[in-house]
Amino acid sequence: MMERGLTPESGKHSYPYPYKIISRYRSWHGATTAAASVSGDPRRWFQEPFVMPGVVFGPDSYCYRCALGLDREDCGIACANYIDQMIEFEGGSDKVAAVIVEPIVGSNGIIPPPAEYLPLLREICDKWEILLIADETMTGFGRTGEMFAINHYGIIPDIIVVGKALGSYCPLTAAIFSEKVARIFDKNLFGHGQSYSGHALACATALRTIEVLEEESLIQHSQELGGYLGQQLTEIAKRHKSVGNVRGLGLFWTVELVKNRQTKEPFRRFTEKYKETVVTKIAQYLLEERSIYIPNDKFGIWIVPPLVVTKGEIDFLLEAIDDALIIADRESTES
Numbered sequence: 001m002m003e004r005g006l007t008p009e010s011g012k013h014s015y016p017y018p019y020k021i022i023s024r025y026r027s028w029h030g031a032t033t034a035a036a037s038v039s040g041d042p043r044r045w046f047q048e049p050f051v052m053p054g055v056v057f058g059p060d061s062y063c064y065r066c067a068l069g070l071d072r073e074d075c076g077i078a079c080a081n082y083i084d085q086m087i088e089f090e091g092g093s094d095k096v097a098a099v100i101v102e103p104i105v106g107s108n109g110i111i112p113p114p115a116e117y118l119p120l121l122r123e124i125c126d127k128w129e130i131l132l133i134a135d136e137t138m139t140g141f142g143r144t145g146e147m148f149a150i151n152h153y154g155i156i157p158d159i160i161v162v163g164k165a166l167g168s169y170c171p172l173t174a175a176i177f178s179e180k181v182a183r184i185f186d187k188n189l190f191g192h193g194q195s196y197s198g199h200a201l202a203c204a205t206a207l208r209t210i211e212v213l214e215e216e217s218l219i220q221h222s223q224e225l226g227g228y229l230g231q232q233l234t235e236i237a238k239r240h241k242s243v244g245n246v247r248g249l250g251l252f253w254t255v256e257l258v259k260n261r262q263t264k265e266p267f268r269r270f271t272e273k274y275k276e277t278v279v280t281k282i283a284q285y286l287l288e289e290r291s292i293y294i295p296n297d298k299f300g301i302w303i304v305p306p307l308v309v310t311k312g313e314i315d316f317l318l319e320a321i322d323d324a325l326i327i328a329d330r331e332s333t334e335s
Helices: 033-037 042-046 072-089 117-128 149-153 179-186 200-215 218-237 278-290 311-330
Strands: 020-024 055-058 096-101 131-135 159-162 174-177 243-249 252-260 300-303
Touching: 020 072, 033 042, 055 072, 072 096, 072 117, 096 117, 117 131, 117 149, 174 179, 200 218, 218 243, 218 252, 218 311, 252 278, 252 311, 278 300, 278 311, 300 311
Parallel strands: 020 055, 020 096, 096 131, 131 159
Antiparallel strands: 159 174, 243 252, 252 300
16 A cells, blocks of 8 residues: 655655644633634633644643642753653654744733743754744733743744734734744745735734834833832732732733642632632622722733833732732631
8 A cells, every 4th residue: 555655764744744733731822713722721621622633732831830740940841841752752743743832821820931941942842843833912012021922031933923912902913933934935825814914904003003112112111110010919929828929020910819828729720710719709899899800710810901001000909909819818728
């Protein structure tokens, strides 16, 4: 019988072509079929079993709750090395096309990885000759104190996905290819097109958005006020036994809430994303009593103000959060 394709030993991919995508459990990449398929977020469950095949989920670089049970000093390296093994076990570059990550996890916890994690992941992808995709939809355009969150880690991905802030919420997204990826389409058709692709209004808005970011120094503003915000949240956490972890970068922060700091027992488990918990109560209090909106389906308190926020407005938020945490303290099991 004729072979269906060339073997890996011949230097070419065997049939079928590489189709697998490695993602992580704490991730959200979008609501369309393929984007939801590569998302570990519980929202994926609502589309199953009608999801894209070939997606494999790996451990998160989440040192506060290390999936591998390691201390922080080893966590980031171990999580990346685990993905290295996954690539091999899933067929190497003959079957795996890419690894997709949010440089800083967004919807599932606002989790900045340790400094060594993304550089090591870049090395692993280079070793296997597979693509590294950075989803900057939530973190791009100054949110973390850099134009892109990936800049904090000194690496260049093969593809960057952007949206949301790109057009100041005038609907626009983009996939930015490295030269290596772009060259492929010199001789191969990029079969893609949408009704509103390259929409003039959205593109004009995006260009002006980038100009405003630069003219008003909003990225630097995010960095400076973000440092202040993080310091103040850390101080507030010391006064509340329900706070397990404070983390973030720029104007992208979260306060993770726990029933007990010693055991790290959460107020809301991954399978309880849509159940009413103390997070729901805090969100309701902040909205009804302080006119502050935070999502009520997260695992703690989100603090993600607009880049034009003032120090006075940050102080207003901090005072309200300080008061709201009393609600969680009452339900803490810590003595």
